[in-house]
Amino acid sequence: GILVVDLGAQYAQLIARRVREANVWSEIAPPSLALETAARMNLKGIVLSGGPASVYASDAPQIPTELLELGVPVLGICYGMQWMTQTLGGEVLPANAREFGRTSIAVAEPEALFRGLDGHTVVWMSHGDQVAELPEGFRTYATSENCPFAAVGDPERGFFGIQFHPEVTHTVRGREVIDNFIHAVCGAKDDWSPDSIVDAQVARVREQVGEHGEVVLGLSGGVDSSVAAVILHKAIGDRLHCIFVDNGLLRKGERQVVETLFGEHFQMDLTVVDAGAKFLAELAGVTDPERKRKIIGHEFVEVFREEAKRFKQANFLGQGTLYPDVIESIAAHGGSTDVIKSHHNVGGLPDDLEMELIEPLRELFKDEVRAIGRQLGLASVVVDRQPFPGPGLAVRIVGEITPENVRLLQEADAIVTSEIEAVGADEGLWQYFAVLLPVKSVGVMGDARTYESCCALRVVQSEDAMTADWAYLPQELLQRISNRIINEVRGINRVVLDISSKPPATIEWE
Numbered sequence: 001g002i003l004v005v006d007l008g009a010q011y012a013q014l015i016a017r018r019v020r021e022a023n024v025w026s027e028i029a030p031p032s033l034a035l036e037t038a039a040r041m042n043l044k045g046i047v048l049s050g051g052p053a054s055v056y057a058s059d060a061p062q063i064p065t066e067l068l069e070l071g072v073p074v075l076g077i078c079y080g081m082q083w084m085t086q087t088l089g090g091e092v093l094p095a096n097a098r099e100f101g102r103t104s105i106a107v108a109e110p111e112a113l114f115r116g117l118d119g120h121t122v123v124w125m126s127h128g129d130q131v132a133e134l135p136e137g138f139r140t141y142a143t144s145e146n147c148p149f150a151a152v153g154d155p156e157r158g159f160f161g162i163q164f165h166p167e168v169t170h171t172v173r174g175r176e177v178i179d180n181f182i183h184a185v186c187g188a189k190d191d192w193s194p195d196s197i198v199d200a201q202v203a204r205v206r207e208q209v210g211e212h213g214e215v216v217l218g219l220s221g222g223v224d225s226s227v228a229a230v231i232l233h234k235a236i237g238d239r240l241h242c243i244f245v246d247n248g249l250l251r252k253g254e255r256q257v258v259e260t261l262f263g264e265h266f267q268m269d270l271t272v273v274d275a276g277a278k279f280l281a282e283l284a285g286v287t288d289p290e291r292k293r294k295i296i297g298h299e300f301v302e303v304f305r306e307e308a309k310r311f312k313q314a315n316f317l318g319q320g321t322l323y324p325d326v327i328e329s330i331a332a333h334g335g336s337t338d339v340i341k342s343h344h345n346v347g348g349l350p351d352d353l354e355m356e357l358i359e360p361l362r363e364l365f366k367d368e369v370r371a372i373g374r375q376l377g378l379a380s381v382v383v384d385r386q387p388f389p390g391p392g393l394a395v396r397i398v399g400e401i402t403p404e405n406v407r408l409l410q411e412a413d414a415i416v417t418s419e420i421e422a423v424g425a426d427e428g429l430w431q432y433f434a435v436l437l438p439v440k441s442v443g444v445m446g447d448a449r450t451y452e453s454c455c456a457l458r459v460v461q462s463e464d465a466m467t468a469d470w471a472y473l474p475q476e477l478l479q480r481i482s483n484r485i486i487n488e489v490r491g492i493n494r495v496v497l498d499i500s501s502k503p504p505a506t507i508e509w510e
């Protein structure tokens, strides 16, 4: 596979995903773990990512120079290129004109990384420093107006550097550049596809759990725990015990989907815990959002722990931890290996459960999880579903949570979802849901005065939930949603539209 050395920008994950999208296994490591990781991989090539530092800064990442002596091709991107050329005897200087954003490069030599590309192509740049003098043996593959060495390389030694970011979609032919590096330059074989992922993960689970081990898994109905459940089930069958906690704050019909899919279709050992009354009792009278979250987290652990006791012989706790969580927890701890083992508690569960964690998705990105979910026959209602917060409808009922409020919101939310999906307007939306407001207003229905609740529509577009914008919906669709909610949900007589972006608002209301 390909090792992506993370030099401290958000780009490393994107690079690793692009490599995998080209059907080749990739792993990310911080510089401090790069050699160790390289040693246990079937290494075909190395990518040094971009990063925010200047090679002259005192806090620049310390990259082991041995990475250049492993006998595999190395591609340096942006900062990675600057470090590599400097290390090999070239020179890096502050650029006369810093380049940010869209730039055109001219391909000088349509070879190696640029096989099949010629003329001009649009790329994404983001740099202050740049290479001013090449190391011996290097030549120029592409130039831009402000950057004479936009792409360079020494094909003899297999060292390449590019100043632009091939991993971002703004770089029009970035995928081809990455594909050329991993296939044409590194000679990597295709070894990564939804099929091979499933087989590999099933084999790993079997190895970790052994012949007799049993696993308890908290199933939330979300994509991650659902795919984890299917992989575990495929690996160990009835030795997987799923626990689904109905906390009374689920979307309408959610519990039935889980029961039908996992209990009936997959025939898993599924326990559905009816904890709605208990959660709502604990939440009675609570209006502070953070307290709501704390109570729900605490209750969940209580209920789960109690249920897990029934599986005394189970020695593993399954979790749907993803690769980005793993990478981030390593990075957050300065790249020390210890953390890889001890990054427990992703699901907020206590250590004293005395179970070993089993995380069948810990090497996978979200889009890969979705792809194998489809592969494994998980219905689109699970795989393509919108994100749903752990605390559920509690953070969408502003103010006090009562059984009646939950019912109102479930009904209104089901109308929002079904109307949007019915016309295919969910395509390209990140989330679309209803929020119940602690506001009553006067209305008139027939010839009677009403004094009832109000709900807001929250419909957003986003790439990653870090930023989001409210989405445009056709007027007829808004009209239908509003009419249906007001006519069909007894207790709501007004619907408003949330037109706030994140930041400064957030996606959820609490």
Ligand code: XMP
Residues within 6 Å of the ligand: 293, 387, 388, 389, 390, 391, 431, 465, 502, 505, 506, 507, 508, 509, 510
């Ligand atoms: P905000 O409201 O912060 O939400 O813009 C960003 C994304 O995170 C989801 N979200 C949560 N997910 N537990 C979760 O698992 C939570 O407590 C939680 N709060 C918000 C939210 O739905 C959105 O996708």
